[in-house]
Amino acid sequence: xxxxxxxxxxxxxxxxxxxxxxxxxxxAKEAGEAVDRDILNSSIRDAVDAIVRKQAEAGVDIINDGxxxxxxYSNYIKDRMTGFGGESIGLGSGGTQLGxxxxxxxxAARLFPSVASVxxxxxxxxxxxxxxxxDLETDIANLKEASxxxxxxxxxxxxxxxxxxxxxxxxxxxxxxxxYLAALSDAMKxxxxxxxxxxxxxQVDCPDLAMGRHIQFNDLSVAQFRKxxxxxxxxxxxxxxGIPAESVRIHLCWGNYEGPHHRDVPLKDIVDVxxxxxxxxxxxxxxxxxxxxxxxxxxxxxxxGKALIPGVLDSSCNFIExxxxxxxxxxxxxxxxxxxxxxxxxxxxxxxxxxFVVVEPGITWAKLASMAExxxxxxxxxxxxxxxxxxxxxxxxxxxxxxxxxxxxxxRHSR
Numbered sequence: 001x002x003x004x005x006x007x008x009x010x011x012x013x014x015x016x017x018x019x020x021x022x023x024x025x026x027x028a029k030e031a032g033e034a035v036d037r038d039i040l041n042s043s044i045r046d047a048v049d050a051i052v053r054k055q056a057e058a059g060v061d062i063i064n065d066g067x068x069x070x071x072x073y074s075n076y077i078k079d080r081m082t083g084f085g086g087e088s089i090g091l092g093s094g095g096t097q098l099g100x101x102x103x104x105x106x107x108a109a110r111l112f113p114s115v116a117s118v119x120x121x122x123x124x125x126x127x128x129x130x131x132x133x134x135d136l137e138t139d140i141a142n143l144k145e146a147s148x149x150x151x152x153x154x155x156x157x158x159x160x161x162x163x164x165x166x167x168x169x170x171x172x173x174x175x176x177x178x179x180y181l182a183a184l185s186d187a188m189k190x191x192x193x194x195x196x197x198x199x200x201x202x203q204v205d206c207p208d209l210a211m212g213r214h215i216q217f218n219d220l221s222v223a224q225f226r227k228x229x230x231x232x233x234x235x236x237x238x239x240x241x242g243i244p245a246e247s248v249r250i251h252l253c254w255g256n257y258e259g260p261h262h263r264d265v266p267l268k269d270i271v272d273v274x275x276x277x278x279x280x281x282x283x284x285x286x287x288x289x290x291x292x293x294x295x296x297x298x299x300x301x302x303x304x305g306k307a308l309i310p311g312v313l314d315s316s317c318n319f320i321e322x323x324x325x326x327x328x329x330x331x332x333x334x335x336x337x338x339x340x341x342x343x344x345x346x347x348x349x350x351x352x353x354x355x356f357v358v359v360e361p362g363i364t365w366a367k368l369a370s371m372a373e374x375x376x377x378x379x380x381x382x383x384x385x386x387x388x389x390x391x392x393x394x395x396x397x398x399x400x401x402x403x404x405x406x407x408x409x410x411x412r413h414s415r
Contacts (some may be wrong), residue, residue: 004342015349016066099214163208163232256348303388311347326374
């Protein structure tokens with residue numbers, strides 16, 4: 001995993017706006033309509049090529065495929081595994097499972113009017129196994145080909161965590177959450193290993209460790225939720241066995257939607273649990289109004305060698321963050337944990353589910369370009385100060401060091 005050793009590196013969370021033609025085909029496919037598979041595959045390949053190029057042009061250092069092939073960052077797995085059928089109860093039901101929106105039902109109806117038609121969330125109704133790797137292999141091939149044509153510091157590919165799959169695709173077969181998680185963990189080893197073996201940085205999306213509190217476990221206390229989160233981290237570590245920690249990063253999220261979020265679990269209450277994941281970096285929301293203040297949490301935390309990827313862009317609003325604000329967000333955290341331990345990212349994806357786009361696509365790219373400029377300004381400040389500090393320790397013109405004075409005395413004595 002690359003670190004910010006010479007300058008602050010930039011990345012993002014994963015999903016990016018899909019082209020209109022591809023989005024229409026994916027929506028039709030999810031609705032059960034007949035779609036020409038060859039045309040769909042060709043559209044995905046072209047979209048990956050374009051999205052990779054646009055990331056590089058925007059100044060993003062660590063890039064991906066924009067999740068062009070996936071109907072959603074979590075529910076895509078239904079098409080790759082056996083054992084899923086029927087319907088689960090999730091966000092597709094108009095956001096009624098979101099704890100914060102239960103307090104504001106009128107706003108929930110306005111926020112999620114059309115997600116149900118795209119967000120298919122079948123339940124687990126039988127034994128899970130990862131049998132069909134065709135889509136995974138195609139994703140890897142598409143990203144390899146596209147990324148070979150641009151200059152990037154690193155390339156990542158995202159995958160769902162066992163816990164977030166259990167959040168969106170509920171269990172109707174295994175009978176216990178522990179057994180369901182174990183089955184998902186075993187199955188996801190196939191995808192994690194394939195991404196790592198392909199030479200990509202693996203990003204595992206783990207909203208379950210935060211968002212799960214006000215959705216899946218809305219009725220639990222924080223102490224009880226911490227136990228569930230710890231169980232999810234154990235399942236994740238099991239699935240990652242054999243993959244070096246420095247080859248993996250995780251994304252922590254409270255939900256990528258413009259909602260009240262007043263029921264979000266505070267970062268301070270889960271940070272120690274999250275740090276037990278065997279990964280090299282943690283991406284987290286760091287710019288939206290509910291969580292921006294939590295950068296201070298890291299002041300008293302030992303990272304254990306992990307890097308931090310704070311969101312310096314809010315992915316749920318159309319404001320284009322000013323580069324100076326982005327630089328400020330980067331610098332204040334870098335001063336706490338060290339500049340080499342910080343990369344700039346986004347709070348979440350810009351199209352987490354096909355058809356659910358809050359930020360206008362053109363504004364998305366303007367945001368990413370602003371992030372790149374903000375990172376450059378932060379780098380100038382962080383590295384300039386380090387250079388000045390080093391220069392202040394060097395002897396100035398006309399100043400003699402101890403060694404030079406000793407040599408001078410030796411010359412005088414020799415005469």
